[in-house]
Amino acid sequence: MKRVNRSLKEFGTALPFVLPGLLLVSVFILYPMLFTIRISLSDYKIVTGDIDFIGLLNFKNVFASGSKFWFALRNNVLYAIVTIPFIIFGGMLFAYLVNNLKHGQSLFRVGFYLPVITSWVIVALVFQYMFNNSNRGLINYLLVDVFKVMDDYVPWLLREWSGNAAIWIMGIWKNVGWAMLIFLAGLQGISKDLYEAAALDGAGIFKRFIHITMPSLRPVTYYVMVNMIIGSFNVFIQVLMLTSGNPNGRTSTLQYLLYDRAFNQYNFGEASAIGLISAVIILVVTLTLNHRMNRNADDTEETA
Amino acid sequence: MMKRNMKKSDAALQVLIWVLLIGALFVFSVPFLYMITNSFEEFSFVLPYPPKLFPTKLQWSAYEHILSMKIFPTAVKNSIINTSITVVLAVFISSLSAYGFAKIKFPGRELLFNIYLFTLMMPGFLNIIPQFIVLRSMKMPGFANGLVGTRPGLILIYVATNVCGHTFFLRSFFRGLSRSLSESVLIDGGGHGAIFFKIMLPLSKPAIGTMAIFAFQGFWEEYFTAKVLVGANEKMITLPLLLQRLNGEHATRWEWVFAASILALIPVVILFVVSQKKMVVGGLTQGSVKG
Numbered sequence: 069m070k071r072v073n074r075s076l077k078e079f080g081t082a083l084p085f086v087l088p089g090l091l092l093v094s095v096f097i098l099y100p101m102l103f104t105i106r107i108s109l110s111d112y113k114i115v116t117g118d119i120d121f122i123g124l125l126n127f128k129n130v131f132a133s134g135s136k137f138w139f140a141l142r143n144n145v146l147y148a149i150v151t152i153p154f155i156i157f158g159g160m161l162f163a164y165l166v167n168n169l170k171h172g173q174s175l176f177r178v179g180f181y182l183p184v185i186t187s188w189v190i191v192a193l194v195f196q197y198m199f200n201n202s203n204r205g206l207i208n209y210l211l212v213d214v215f216k217v218m219d220d221y222v223p224w225l226l227r228e229w230s231g232n233a234a235i236w237i238m239g240i241w242k243n244v245g246w247a248m249l250i251f252l253a254g255l256q257g258i259s260k261d262l263y264e265a266a267a268l269d270g271a272g273i274f275k276r277f278i279h280i281t282m283p284s285l286r287p288v289t290y291y292v293m294v295n296m297i298i299g300s301f302n303v304f305i306q307v308l309m310l311t312s313g314n315p316n317g318r319t320s321t322l323q324y325l326l327y328d329r330a331f332n333q334y335n336f337g338e339a340s341a342i343g344l345i346s347a348v349i350i351l352v353v354t355l356t357l358n359h360r361m362n363r364n365a366d367d368t369e370e371t372a
Numbered sequence: 373m374m375k376r377n378m379k380k381s382d383a384a385l386q387v388l389i390w391v392l393l394i395g396a397l398f399v400f401s402v403p404f405l406y407m408i409t410n411s412f413e414e415f416s417f418v419l420p421y422p423p424k425l426f427p428t429k430l431q432w433s434a435y436e437h438i439l440s441m442k443i444f445p446t447a448v449k450n451s452i453i454n455t456s457i458t459v460v461l462a463v464f465i466s467s468l469s470a471y472g473f474a475k476i477k478f479p480g481r482e483l484l485f486n487i488y489l490f491t492l493m494m495p496g497f498l499n500i501i502p503q504f505i506v507l508r509s510m511k512m513p514g515f516a517n518g519l520v521g522t523r524p525g526l527i528l529i530y531v532a533t534n535v536c537g538h539t540f541f542l543r544s545f546f547r548g549l550s551r552s553l554s555e556s557v558l559i560d561g562g563g564h565g566a567i568f569f570k571i572m573l574p575l576s577k578p579a580i581g582t583m584a585i586f587a588f589q590g591f592w593e594e595y596f597t598a599k600v601l602v603g604a605n606e607k608m609i610t611l612p613l614l615l616q617r618l619n620g621e622h623a624t625r626w627e628w629v630f631a632a633s634i635l636a637l638i639p640v641v642i643l644f645v646v647s648q649k650k651m652v653v654g655g656l657t658q659g660s661v662k663g
Binding site: 075078079081082084085086088089090092093095096097098099100101103104107114162165166168169170171172174175176177178179180181182183185186187188189190191193194195196197198203204205206209213241244245273298302304305309323326327330331336339340343344346347350351354355 | 385386389390392393396397400401402403404406407410420421422423425465466468469471472473476477478479481484487488490491493494497498499500501502503505506528529531532533535536539564565568589592593595596600611612615616619626629630633636637640641644645648649
């Protein structure tokens with residue numbers, strides 16, 4: 069009895085602090101998550117509110133052969149594989165160079181970070197323009213008219229691989245600055261002695277980068293990587309504004325497909341099914357990475 | 373002698389780094405240069421050829437056009453109001469929660485915190501359909517669609533979607549703060565409320581400020597949720613929605629689109645330039661993934 073009383077009292081103390089957040093999370097996050105599961109199992113009509121149970125039919129339709137789902141999933145995975153190495157290596161290199169500057173660090177911190185704080189909508193508008201399919205777009209102009217690498221103007225955003233490439237380039241450009249900022253923070257934690265010892269041994273700036281900086285930044289790198297992998301499954305505005313998934317879903321992604329199913333075709337059942345499937349994928353990927361990361365962190369602690 | 377050589381090679385190295393970084397920065401700036409240059413152009417139906425990267429004239433007519441649009445002040449006002457209310461509420465509610473999780477033991481704490489963590493891994497857009505339905509079911513007198521299409525509705529969703537992340541970040545920060553200070557308050561007869569307001573909040577200003585700035589940037593540019601929840605209500609239009617609309621309606625008037633983009637970009641750039649030296653980014657990575 070006493071124990072129950074104490075628990076109640078503890079609860080009472082914590083309640084004023086935790087309750088406002090808990091209410092919001094329950095009503096607008098947790099309940100919707102459960103509701104998504106229900107919609108995914110039904111034929112839901114948003115206007116009338118009818119919600120008829122139809123079992124796994126939505127999932128079956130999503131997975132059906134010829135469904136755009138597989139292209140979308142492929143594109144999410146490709147986006148991660150192509151962009152993340154550039155983002156991580158670029159971010160790390162910029163951070164290292166900026167950190168070694170005696171003057172003008174702020175210029176580059178702000179300069180490389182500008183794409184990050186620029187809204188996706190704005191960025192997408194500029195990229196639409198740069199990848200314009202005539203000689204009026206900067207990319208075609210440079211490749212065909214100036215450097216003469218190609219003979220013909222490419223309708224970038226209308227084709228499968230050039231459209232995907234534009235989406236990738238935009239993703240890299242937008243995220244390198246974020247990685248740089250995180251790596252810059254991580255660099256503050258590396259002891260100066262290590263660098264000085266290496267400098268005495270005659271290691272130049274790039275040798276030091278490879279042998280000291282890169283290994284020391286391993287935990288931060290994992291952090292950046294996990295964030296970027298989750299981000300890769302959230303690719304949406306690029307697709308909406310650059311290609312609309314064309315041609316025929318070949319540049320689509322899971323989130324764009326969800327949006328298209330829900331808000332263009334009003335098929336909320338299949339949209340929710342797509343959402344749940346991508347949630348499971350993200351969860352598995354994150355947990356696997358976290359598991360590996362924790363093991364990694366333990367290893368470094370032991371050896372340190 | 374040796375020292376002087378070291379200094380010389382040091383200076384050479386600095387120059388090399390500068391050259392490398394300036395080159396990279398130039399490439400990174402191309403989209404911005406393009407945007408700025410073309411906001412000074414005036415083209416009705418054809419894009420200029422050859423494409424230009426640097427402005428050859430300062431012609432402000434596109435800016436004048438945007439500033440004279442009736443809907444522009446509405447969008448600015450909505451973006452400012454939505455963003456500031458959201459940031460204040462999200463940060464305050466999350467710091468309260470974070471304090472609860474960090475400093476008060478209560479039954480079910482670990483379970484609840486793990487649930488919060490779990491929601492962080494879920495893609496945010498997953499919830500948009502049921503969130504829409506929940507808002508619609510919140511009937512208010514005078515609103516046919518419940519809270520759909522209203523400012524309170526949008527802000528509620530914005531705040532809710534950020535509580536878990538903010539709580540997570542601030543909890544680890546609060547945990548790192550020394551216990552002796554709060555104990556002295558307890559001895560003086562103060563409760564958790566006193567500790568929270570008199571010790572935790574003041575001590576966490578840098579962390580909370582950094583978080584607030586990131587949150588501001590995120591909400592300022594938020595497009596998807598706003599499009600779904602208030603996209604149909606002209607009066608609730610935000611800057612990102614306006615940009616997208618300008619693009620859709622006047623696809624041939626790029627200078628308008630770019631001028632509006634630059635105007636929308638100015639506040640976040642100023643905010644970042646002013647605050648970047650004080651930001652504590654390190655905290656964002658500490659144990660954030662390790663749960």
